[in-house]
Each structure stands twice: as C-alpha cells, then as structure tokens.
Amino acid sequence: MNKKRVTRLAEYFFTVWVIVTLNFLLPRAMPGDPFLYLSSDVGEEVIFSEEQRQYYLAYYGLDRPVGGQYLSYMSELLRGNLGHSLYYNEPVSHIILRRLAWTFFLVIAAVILSTFIGTVLGSISAWYREKWLDKFLFFNLIIMSEIPAFLLGLVLLFSFAAGLGLFPLSGAMTHFAGYENWWEKVLDILHHAFLPVIALTIARTGGMYLLSRNSVITVLEKDYLRTARAKGLSEKRVIFRHVLRNAMLPIVTRVFLSLGSLVGGAILVENVFAYPGLGHLMREAVMVRDYPLIQGIFLVVTICVLLANFIADFIYGKLDPRVNDYSETYGG
Amino acid sequence: MAGVLKLLLKPIKTIKKFSLLGKTSFIVILLILLVAIFAPCISIHPYNVSSGPPLSPPGGEHPLGTDELGIDLWAQICYGARVSLLVGFLTALLAALGGGLIGIVSGYLGGWTDKILMRIIDIMIVLPDLPVMIVMAAFFGPSLLNIILVLALFSWVFPARIVRSQVLMLKEQGYIKSAETYGAGAWYLIHRHFLPEVFPLVAVNMVRLTGRAVVAEAGLSFLGLGDPTSKSWGLIMHHAINFAGIYFTPFWKWWLLYPWLALTLMVISLAFISRELEKMADPRMGR
Numbered sequence: 001m002n003k004k005r006v007t008r009l010a011e012y013f014f015t016v017w018v019i020v021t022l023n024f025l026l027p028r029a030m031p032g033d034p035f036l037y038l039s040s041d042v043g044e045e046v047i048f049s050e051e052q053r054q055y056y057l058a059y060y061g062l063d064r065p066v067g068g069q070y071l072s073y074m075s076e077l078l079r080g081n082l083g084h085s086l087y088y089n090e091p092v093s094h095i096i097l098r099r100l101a102w103t104f105f106l107v108i109a110a111v112i113l114s115t116f117i118g119t120v121l122g123s124i125s126a127w128y129r130e131k132w133l134d135k136f137l138f139f140n141l142i143i144m145s146e147i148p149a150f151l152l153g154l155v156l157l158f159s160f161a162a163g164l165g166l167f168p169l170s171g172a173m174t175h176f177a178g179y180e181n182w183w184e185k186v187l188d189i190l191h192h193a194f195l196p197v198i199a200l201t202i203a204r205t206g207g208m209y210l211l212s213r214n215s216v217i218t219v220l221e222k223d224y225l226r227t228a229r230a231k232g233l234s235e236k237r238v239i240f241r242h243v244l245r246n247a248m249l250p251i252v253t254r255v256f257l258s259l260g261s262l263v264g265g266a267i268l269v270e271n272v273f274a275y276p277g278l279g280h281l282m283r284e285a286v287m288v289r290d291y292p293l294i295q296g297i298f299l300v301v302t303i304c305v306l307l308a309n310f311i312a313d314f315i316y317g318k319l320d321p322r323v324n325d326y327s328e329t330y331g332g
Numbered sequence: 333m334a335g336v337l338k339l340l341l342k343p344i345k346t347i348k349k350f351s352l353l354g355k356t357s358f359i360v361i362l363l364i365l366l367v368a369i370f371a372p373c374i375s376i377h378p379y380n381v382s383s384g385p386p387l388s389p390p391g392g393e394h395p396l397g398t399d400e401l402g403i404d405l406w407a408q409i410c411y412g413a414r415v416s417l418l419v420g421f422l423t424a425l426l427a428a429l430g431g432g433l434i435g436i437v438s439g440y441l442g443g444w445t446d447k448i449l450m451r452i453i454d455i456m457i458v459l460p461d462l463p464v465m466i467v468m469a470a471f472f473g474p475s476l477l478n479i480i481l482v483l484a485l486f487s488w489v490f491p492a493r494i495v496r497s498q499v500l501m502l503k504e505q506g507y508i509k510s511a512e513t514y515g516a517g518a519w520y521l522i523h524r525h526f527l528p529e530v531f532p533l534v535a536v537n538m539v540r541l542t543g544r545a546v547v548a549e550a551g552l553s554f555l556g557l558g559d560p561t562s563k564s565w566g567l568i569m570h571h572a573i574n575f576a577g578i579y580f581t582p583f584w585k586w587w588l589l590y591p592w593l594a595l596t597l598m599v600i601s602l603a604f605i606s607r608e609l610e611k612m613a614d615p616r617m618g619r
Contacts, residue, residue, distance in 0.1 A: 011451060011454070011455070015455045015459075018455075019459075026467065026471050027471065029471075142607070143600065146543075146599060146600050146603035146604075147596060147599065147600065148547045148550075148551070148599065150551060150554060151592060151595065151596055151599075154569070154573075154588065154592060155592075158579075158584055158588070161579075162579040162580075162584075169579055257457070257458065259458075259460075260457075260458050260459055260460035260461070261460070261461075263460045263462070263463070264460050264461060264462030264463070264551070267462050267463065267466075267555075268462070268551045268554065268555070271554070271555055272573070282463070282466055283466075283555050283556070283557075286466060286469070286470045286555075286557060287556070289470075291470070291471075294466070294467060294470050295467070297463070298463050298464070298466075298467045301460060301463045302459060302460060302463060302464075305458060305459070305460050306458065306459075309458045
C-alpha cells in the first residue's frame with residue numbers, strides 16, 4: 001500500500017459518506033413532515049392531537065436532536081438495517097437482496113458480452129484499417145452506440161417478443177412452472193433474460209468497439225511492434241503478446257468507468273421488459289411512495305457502482321505499474 | 333454590424349464542411365426545431381384534449397392516429413419536441429456555464445482549489461445519474477425544472493474537464509506569460525484570452541450534453557417520473573406501454589412507433605452532429 005492508494009481509498013470512503021449523509025438528509029429536506037403525509041393519505045382528514053403527535057415523535061425518534069438521529073441512523077446502517085418498507089411491510093434489506101441477483105445477472109452478462117464483442121470487432125477493424133470491412137463496421141457500430149438501451153429494448157420487445165412470439169413478454173421466469181430438472185430452469189431463465197441482455201449489450205458494444213479500435217491502432221503504430229516483427233515473430237504471437245496485451249489497458253478502465261451509465265440503462269431496460277430486478281423495484285417503490293425502499297435501493301446501487309470502480313482502480317494499478325498518479329489515466 | 337454577420341457566417345461555414353451524414357443530421361434537428369417553434373400552427377388538433385375516436389389508426393383527420401383518450405398524436409409529438417429541446421438546451425447551457433467557470437477557476441488557480449475540484453469531478457463521473465434523478469423526482473416532485481437542475485448537476489463535469497485542461501495548456505503559452513508580465517489581471521486574462529480559446533470547445537461539448545439530457549428526460553418520463561403536465565415523447569411511450577393489451581393489438585404501430593421514431597431520430601442526429609464537431613475541434617478523434 002503506497003501513499004497514493006491510501007488517499008484513493010480515503011476518497012472512496014468520503015464519497016460513500018457523502019451519499020449516506022445525503023440519503024439521511026433527503027427525506028428531512030422534503031416539503032411537509034410525516035404527519036402531513038399520514039393525514040393526507042387516508043382520504044379523509046385525520047387530525048392528530050398534540051398528545052398523539054408527541055407520542056409518535058418519540059416513537060420514531062424524531063423528537064431527538066438531528067445529530068442524535070444521524071448517529072442512530074449510521075449505526076443501524078452499519079448493522080445492515082436499511083429501514084422497513086411501508087408497502088411490502090418487510091425489512092428493506094430482505095426485499096433488495098431478493099431482487100439484487102437479477103440486476104447483477106443482466107449487468108454482468110451485458111458487460112462480458114459487449115466487452116468481448118466490442119474488443120474483437122475493434123481489433124478486426126483496426127487490423128483492416130481503411131478497408132471496406134473497417135468502414136462497414138465503423139458506420140454500423142457508431143449508429144448502434146448512439147441509441148439508448150431502452151429504445152433498443154422497445155424494438156426488440158415488439159418485434160421478437162410481441163410480434164414473432166419467440167421470447168416471453170415479461171418477467172425473469174415462467175410463473176408457476178414445474179421444472180422437470182435444473183437444466184430446464186436454467187433454459188427458462190436464459191430465455192427470459194435474452195432480450196434485455198441483448199438490448200444492453202448492443203447499446204454498449206459500440207463504445208467498446210470505438211475504444212478498442214483506437215487503442216489497437218495506437219499500439220500498431222508503436223516502434224516496438226516493428227521490432228517484434230523484425231525479430232521474425234509469428235503474426236499470431238505479435239497480435240496476442242504485443243498488440244492486444246498493450247491495447248487492453250484503456251479497455252479495462254473503461255469497463256468499470258462506464259458501469260454507472262450501464263446501471264442507468266439497466267434500470268430502464270428492466271422496466272421495458274418488466275424484469276424483476278432493482279430497477280423495476282425502484283419504479284414500483286416510487287409509484288407506491290415507499291420512501292425507505294427508494295432510499296435503500298439508491299444506497300445499494302450507488303455503493304455497488306463505487307465498489308466496482310474501486311476494484312477497477314486496484315486492477316489498473318496492478319496491470320500497469322507505470323500508473324502512479326491516478327489523474328494521468330484520465331488524461332487530465 | 334460586420335461582427336454580428338461574421339458570427340452568423342461561422343456556423344454556416346462549419347456546417348458546409350460536414351459529411352453527408354452530418355448535414356442530414358443537421359437538417360433533422362432543424363426540422364425538429366421548426367416543428368417545436370411552430371407547434372401551435374402545424375398541429376390542427378389540441379395536444380391535451382380529446383379530438384376524435386380513441387385509438388384510431390393513422391390517416392384521414394389524424395395523420396398519426398390517436399391515443400387511448402382520442403388525443404391527436406401528431407399534436408402531442410409537436411409539443412413533445414418543445415419539452416425535449418427545452419430540457420436538452422437549458423441543461424447544456426447551465427452545465428456549460430457552471431462547468432466552464434469551474435474549469436477556468438480550477439485550471440487558473442491550481443493548487444488546493446484544483447485538487448479538490450478534480451476529486452469532486454472524479455466522484456461525479458462514476459456516480460450513476462439515473463438513480464439520483466429517480467430519488468430526486470420521488471422526493472421533490474417531478475417538475476421540468478427539477479429534472480433540468482439534476483441533469484445539469486451531473487453534466488457540468490464534462491465541460492469543466494475540457495476547459496481545465498485547455499486553460500492549463502494556455503497558461504504555459506508565451507503570449508499569456510507576457511500578458512501577465514505586462515500586469516494583466518485574472519479577469520482580463522479570462523475575458524480576453526481564455527474565454528475565446530475555450531468557447532468553441534465548450535460549444536461543441538454542449539451538443540453532446542443536449543443529447544444526453546434529451547435521453548435522460550425521455551427515460552425518466554418513460555418510467556412515469558417525468559413532469560406529468562408536459563406531454564413529452566417519453567411520457568407518450570409511458571402511456572402506450574402501460575396500456576393493457578398493447579402487445580396483442582396493433583395500436584403500438586402508431587402509438588408507440590411515432591414517439592419512438594422522433595426520439596431516436598433526434599438522439600442519433602445530435603450524436604452525429606457532435607461527432608462531426610468533435611472531429612473538427614480535435615483531428616485526432618476522427619480516425
């Protein structure tokens with residue numbers, strides 16, 4: 001652990017603290033108070049007597065100074081208590097844990113597929129630079145990279161699921177299906193996840209393609225490649241040992257840096273396909289005004305993204321020992 | 333007078349240098365802009381009141397058909413263009429002004445100010461913006477102003493980074509150094525030397541920010557979290573996809589298709605324009 005890494009870690013902790021605090025302050029900054037909310041929701045006017053008001057304030061700990069509330073909020077959070085859902089009448093953490101896996105599944109599948117396809121196509125394009133294949137790939141992938149994932153998802157939904165009936169319209173599994181064996185269950189899950197994953201993958205592949213194409217082109221112009229060829233190394237060895245290895249570095253950072261926007265895309269795509277992940281849950285929670293649940297999801301999603309970025313920092317430092325000042329990787 | 337004319341001629345010259353795709357994109361955006369400006373004139377029917385039988389297919393009195401309440405879709409799309417352009421442009425403007433200012437301060441002052449601002453930018457870049465927007469919409473009510481503010485809050489980092497690196501580069505230039513030795517103050521330098529150099533880059537970036545904001549607004553509205561009083565394209569799609577039985581009827585062929593088409597055309601055109609402009613501003617990008 002050198003000094004740079006320690007400061008970097010401190011920054012991440014600071015960010016998490018800011019988000020957690022924001023999460024604490026948001027409902028308190030919102031117009032109205034819990035009593036206004038309670039009395040306006042029932043339909044007829046419910047007036048709390050002063051005694052009742054005091055009772056509930058004490059019950060929810062709202063009569064204590066904000067500092068004390070903040071401390072107890074933090075200690076509860078450290079114990080993994082995200083509050084209690086008003087709508088589902090269940091601890092928020094339980095609900096989120098049930099749904100988290102579906103979102104992870106979509107995002108990870110899309111990351112792997114798009115990175116792989118994008119890198120392969122980008123390398124091919126760079127290799128055949130300025131030939132027709134490069135021009136063809138470049139044109140098509142640029143268009144694809146600019147269409148948001150949820151708009152792509154809508155097209156896929158209406159052509160392949162509603163129109164041709166090849167894929168299910170919604171959900172992650174067939175309801176009330178009695179599976180004969182585990183293989184059938186896996187197939188069913190893949191069948192449901194296919195279109196959402198494809199939508200997310202297509203929307204991301206373009207960006208990965210452009211990046212890897214650029215990166216490979218840069219490496220191809222380097223002197224050490226001429227040296228490698230002059231040494232009489234086989235083309236295969238040049239490509240895999242010299243070109244791809246060096247071109248991979250910016251791709252690795254990009255994979256993690258773009259996770260934030262991918263999560264945003266996944267939230268929307270889940271809602272297109274009514275896929276039961278966190279994005280869909282978040283919208284449900286907003287619709288029924290389940291504030292503790294909304295906050296819990298927000299917290300979990302942002303912290304997951306931050307964690308992924310921290311891992312990226314770490315991996316990047318290991319992959320490229322030249323990087324000792326992090327700001328250089330951004331190109332300042 | 334001549335100065336104004338020169339200022340008007342410059343963009344036209346830039347567009348002339350566009351590729352065919354870039355020119356087409358520019359025409360598409362121009363058309364959308366005209367549709368938005370003249371929305372009351374070119375839509376025969378009102379955009380918020382029923383004007384015919386519900387769910388009638390395109391043709392006849394309603395060129396693009398009607399939705400489930402019998403509201404003319406063409407009128408809704410015309411007025412929706414206003415929302416998209418307004419959100420996109422205001423967000424880009426706010427982000428460019430704020431980000432530009434922060435970039436200049438950060439680059440010019442350097443030291444601790446620069447360090448802190450850069451760390452904030454690092455953090456803002458990795459944070460996912462959609463969940464934050466959803467939370468804000470849930471807590472403070474979904475209004476167009478809130479959406480613009482949150483979008484700008486997440487967009488200023490891009491112009492800020494561009495401006496900062498440019499100012500850092502300019503600071504080392506000989507003519508700036510000599511201006512400083514002649515006693516030029518910070519304000520004079522910013523006003524006379526930094527702003528003119530930095531402005532084209534920020535203007536180019538604004539096109540991209542506009543596209544981002546349009547997509548984000550559409551996404552929020554699609555989730556049903558947009559401003560319910562504004563008939564944006566995302567909101568039309570939200571109503572369409574939440575209509576029971578939309579999958580089993582032919583209604584989507586106009587109700588969902590046309591707002592989808594309008595949005596996709598706009599987003600792609602903005603992306604192509606910004607790509608062309610970026611290529612001109614930085615020749616390294618276009619290869």
